[in-house]
Amino acid sequence: MAIAEGTLPADMPPRAAPAARATAAGLSLVGAVTGGAFTLFLFTAPDLLVPLGIVRPADAVIVSLFAAAAVFMALGGVVALARLGLGGAIALIGVLFWLAACIAFKSFGWLLAVPLGFAVLGALTGMIGNDRVASQADPRLIYRQDVMTRLTHWVWAVAMFFLLLSGLQIFNARPNLYIGQESGFAYQNSILDIYALNREGGPIGQTKLFGTTFDTTGVLGVSDNNGRVSFTAFPGWATIPSYRDLGTGRVVHFFFAWILVGTLLMWLVNAISSGHLWRDIVLKPRDIRGLPRDIWDHVRLRFTHGRSYTPLQKVAYFGVFAVAFPLIILTGLSMSPGMNAAWPWLTEIFGGRQTARTIHFFTMLAFVLFFIVHIAMVVLAGPFNELRSMITGYYRTSTHGEEK
Amino acid sequence: MSRLIVSRRKFLTASAAGASGLILAGCDQFDFLGQRDHPARDFLERANTLTYQVQRLMAGEQALARTYAESEIRQPQRPNGSVDPTTPDYVALRDGGFADYRLRITGLVERELSFSLDELRNMPGQSQITRHDCVEGWSCIAKWSGTRLGPLLDQAGVKPAARFCVYHCYDVMGGGLAGTEPYYESSDLIDAYHPQTILAYGLNNEVLPVSNGAPVRLRIERALGYKQPKYLHTVELVDSFAGFGQGQGGYWPDHGYDWYGGI
Known part of the structure; x- marks a missing residue:
């Protein structure tokens, strides 16, 4: 294959490694400095962050996660000066820690996005820069997934996560599935019903699928939600929000539905024009x-x-x-x-x-x-x-x- | 190269940590999206405006909701929400057989009007067999009979400043510590004038029963069940929702549901 002979696709020209190293290191270090400054304020003077929209105090675990993220970003930036790919990968670990910290902190404001954005760019510059050069020396290292495929892949991963959990929330509002135009109330046309029953030993959860009844206590119908008995079809850990809130489930579901459809269209246009669709799909x-x-x-x-x-x-x-x-x-x-x-x-x-x-x-x-x-x-x-x-x-x- | 591979291994460990973070996230990490005033929720809610505008573009003003044959009515219309209002005004009307009922058209109109139940029943009527879709996910097919809202609005003379109809109802929702809130809904003028938008006084060839919204219930057939206000007493033409409930244009929109309700 011509592409495996060390040539690069036209849209990915080889770049001088020192420039890539400086860029990757610079971006990761900016991420580390802004992230580190944020963590320091969060730890010592959280009041100063209130005007910027951070109104919640952070516990030691969350501060440690933020701090670890900043340390990895800094380490990645320094290492990238010598070893581009390794530095990028370390910066990426910083990115994952930062995301985990955001999730634990339950906050996703612009203030938290700044270090994240720099570190993501630094990590990608490092790893992509490394692979570009490495592929010139190694004919078996080929450029296989173009930028649109990679970008949409990760957007879909996030969108499908939210669509699934908000969808189960919406399902919980009517945990029955029917065949036909309408739902049978005076007659039977359901093929799946999830419900709770009161028994002497306590409530049990049952799932009836195509006429066969299964005991699903603990997962479907009756489950434990942070120490409280929940009578939702799908348990709280599988829904967004974790409590019954159809309105919010719909807000989340429709937002990510638009994201999914939009990025699918972008992907489709690109996949047709690049030949990816015909060649690989x-x-x-x-x-x-x-x-x-x-x-x-x-x-x-x-x-x-x-x-x-x-x-x-x-x-x-x-x-x-x-x-x-x-x-x-x-x-x-x-x-x-x-x-x-x-x-x-x-x-x-x-x-x-x-x-x-x-x-x-x-x-x-x-x-x-x-x-x-x-x-x-x-x-x-x-x-x-x-x-x-x-x-x-x-x-x-x-x-x-x-x-x- | 070997050092690089070690770094990938580290990287995998970290991604596994990140992934398990996301799984744990399913617990309650995204519950903040349930806060009505959270900036992240405000951002996500913009998608509802997009849905409303795109669906208006796709369906246009006149596209009809699907209608069904008599044979497809297989069960009584399932009542939901309020099924027996207990507000004194409503109880008095109900006990009097709705003889004193008046439907009022007020707000940004040239002439405020009111109609008795007999007057409404003597206006040109129409029946439509449609599918009622509840926001919860269930559907029920029923025949609704009534008179169109559009001609009554024309009779009242809608002022150019009017942008929405607010529909006020006799029933109240909630209770307990938060107190009760009157049920109300609203629509744009496109839905108000839609050829299938009727003030329904009949259900499945009978007089509309109390559990389904007697004496008059509005049908907006291209929207979900919560946009079909029962026990209707006033249609008010307005240019904004400020001042009604919590300002979102309806009891359920005040409680986190999308105002459009067409999806």
Whole structure:
């Protein structure tokens, strides 16, 4: 392959390493200094931060997380001067600590975004700069994922997380799934019901799926929410917010639905124009023919690391982009009375609003299954290489022979 | 290169820590989004305005909600929310068979008007079999009979400054420590004038029962159930929601639901 001969794609010209080192180090250090200053104020004089919107005191764990983040950012910046890739990776650890601190602190204001932004840019400059140069010397290190694929991948990861948890919140308002236009109250047309019952030994949770009843006490129907018994269908740890609040669930769900649809469109335009869609996603007869062999390879955990995806990977990604995403978006729209007036045919192709809601739910389950397999495959196939390709875009290719 | 690989390994450990942070986050880390005045929530709520504007563009002003055949009415309309208001005004009206009921049209109009139930019933009427979609997720098909709101607004003469209709109801919500709040809703003039927007006084070929909003309930067929105010007594034309409830344009919008209600 021409691309593996050490040449770079046209949009990624090689850059002088010293300049990249200085940039990566500078950005990470600015992140470290601003982050460190913030942490110092938070620790010694939190009152000074009140006018800037930080009104909550932070406990020792949160301050330590922020401090550790700043230390990693600083360390990454210094190391990047000597070893660009290593420095970038260390700065990225700082970024993850900073995110964890933000989540623990329950705050995501602009003040917290400044160190994060600098450190992210520093880490990416370091890691990408390193891989650009490294790929020139190593023909097996190829540029596989372009910037749009990488960006949308991580945006989708975040959006799907919020869509899932807010979606379960919305589901909890009516934990039944029906077939048809309407919900049967005077007759029976539900296929899934999650509910609580009072028994002598205390309340129990039950789930009825296609007429079969399962005891799901502790998880579905009846669960523990921070020491209190909760009678929601899905437990508090699986919903946003953790307590019953349909209005907030809808606000979160619709915001991230727009994010998902917007970035999917951006990705689609780019994937068509760059050839990514046709080359890597669209299933072709060749892929179908190669499927049995590829399944056997996967069973033996012998993975091919090539320029494009293997047949089984293509089936998975084609399924996600051509079936699961369109299905979950269109069934979502089918539930909107406003959309029903605009596109009356949409609800009908799914067999009615309640059937659309049921399909929406089961497509969500398919996405959860995809996520589990996706993570498992990343771990089994070599997490360093796989994560690298989704961060810097560069991927170490191999052949079967070298896998042994 | 080997040193680099060590760093990747460290990096993986840290990402695992980050990922588990996100999983733990499911507990209550994002509960702050439930605070109505939180800046992050304000930002997320902008998506609702986008939804409203895009759906208005896509559906236009006249697109109709889907209607169904008589044979698709398979059950009584499920009552939800208030089902038996106990406010003294309403109880008195109900005990008098709604003989003294008046529907008022007030606010930014040339002439304030009021109509008795008989006057409403004698106006040109229409029936529509539509699907009622509750925000909770359930749906129920029923036949609603009434007279269109649009011609009554024309009769009152809507002033150019009017932008919304506020619908005031007899029932109250809440209670307990926070006290009660009267139920009210609102819509833009597009929904108010929509050909399927009716002041409904009949349900499934019967007189509208108390549990479903007697004597008059508004139907805005392109929106969710909470936009179909029951026990309606006044339609007030306004240019803003300031001064009503908590200013969000409805009892449920005051409690964190989107005002548009078309999704």
